Amino acid sequence: MHDFKEQMEILCGGAEEVLPLDEFKVKFKRSIDENRPLMVKYGVDPTSPDLHIGHAVSLRKLRQFQKMGHKVILLIGDFTARIGDPSQRSVTRPQLSEDEIKLNAKTYTKQAFKILDEKATIIDHNSRWFSMMSFEDILKLTANFTVARLLERDDFYKRYQENLPIGLHEFLYPVMQGYDSVMLKSDIELGGTDQKFNMLAGRNLQKVYGQKPQVVITMPILEGIDGIQKMSKSLGNHVGLTDKPDDMFGKVMSIPDELMVKYFRLTTGLSKEEIETIKKGLRDGSLHPAEIKRRLAHEIVAQYHGSKMADTAEKEFDAIFKERALPMDIPEANLPSELFEDGKIWIVRLLTYIGFARTNGEARRLIEQGGVKLNNELIESTEINVAVYSGDILQVGKRRFAKLIRF
């Protein structure tokens, strides 16, 4: 076992903020002295079950706690999800049914246990208390907050300043999240920096209810592979925990260079020193960015698929992008014979039929821009009919391939 200082360092490493730090030290010390595990709360939104390496940032931190003998409470926000959170934008989120939520939560936990230790994890649901509350209970609860206080949250503050709408129920989210902490008597709550205000609300409420306030640990938000917006499935810039090794490798390779160090810090198990070396090497040019990025990709893939699969993914990546070879598995596209006339098919029709272009217009554009190859030969005209034999390879752009099968 590491000593106290070392443990603290590990637990705080990569975190954006620990609020307040000395309280954390005290709690942590006492937990060791009394041999009593800390209860670390982590709230989960069961609306989108697919986890990505952005979620993994927090999950990995939780795992560190578990490794030191502490417990994680995975709180499924099933109550909130049932109401649907329309915060921001006008997009009304579909309200989820209880069954859907259950299913999502199940997928979620299954994926989370790729990182977390199931034995040291307690799963709970906030419907357990919220569904029992009366309006009177709610009023009593909300009386612990003032509007001025809630307006401190910078998201609310900004919207208020800019005359943008703030839904009343949105005001209640921090209240609810805080109440979760009361019900769970959590010692620590972990979450993204975007959760800071809500988590701090938990501290206030716990004090009101005579509990020792939780320590709040915020984790940085990981940008997606576009390097700009936060990683999210709906933005399509995510690296999913269940992505195939090849995809995972490729996606990581496409992050902007500037993000590499952050990714190392938040998504891999590399030590502080190793990361420092990388950082320096990149700065003085002694390390090649492409090499570093492939190491990053390898590290990440290895975590979820094992290092053997990571090796294969790396080789595959080289084959396609360095040597411009064909990938190993090319999806097959079946072409029924009625598509053909005299053994030939209009190239535009072929592209749309396979799904490489949504419309004929799009297919024409691809051809005009020199992005379409049949058996490695550039298609130069939109007005030709091509003969197709089983096993022929159709390629669009650099990375879309199909093996054509006639039947």
Added chain:
RNA sequence: GGGGGAGUACCCGAGUGGCCAAAGGGGGCAGACUGUAAAUCUGCUGGCGAUGCCUACGGAGGUUCAAAUCCUUCCUCCCCCA
């Protein structure tokens, strides 16, 4: 309850009678380059087997030779005052 503002393509957003399939940006796609699907640069970005036709500026009507633009009406959203 009263007053005001807005709704344009995947998103943001310009356009106040014809030159509008609609500026600009973002995103997406393709090409070049290379170190990768980074960065940068260039091009494309409603549909149709296509020098034309069709569909489109919240919905429905109307005025006009001609409507994103003017009128009527409905819907939706927002703000301010009370």
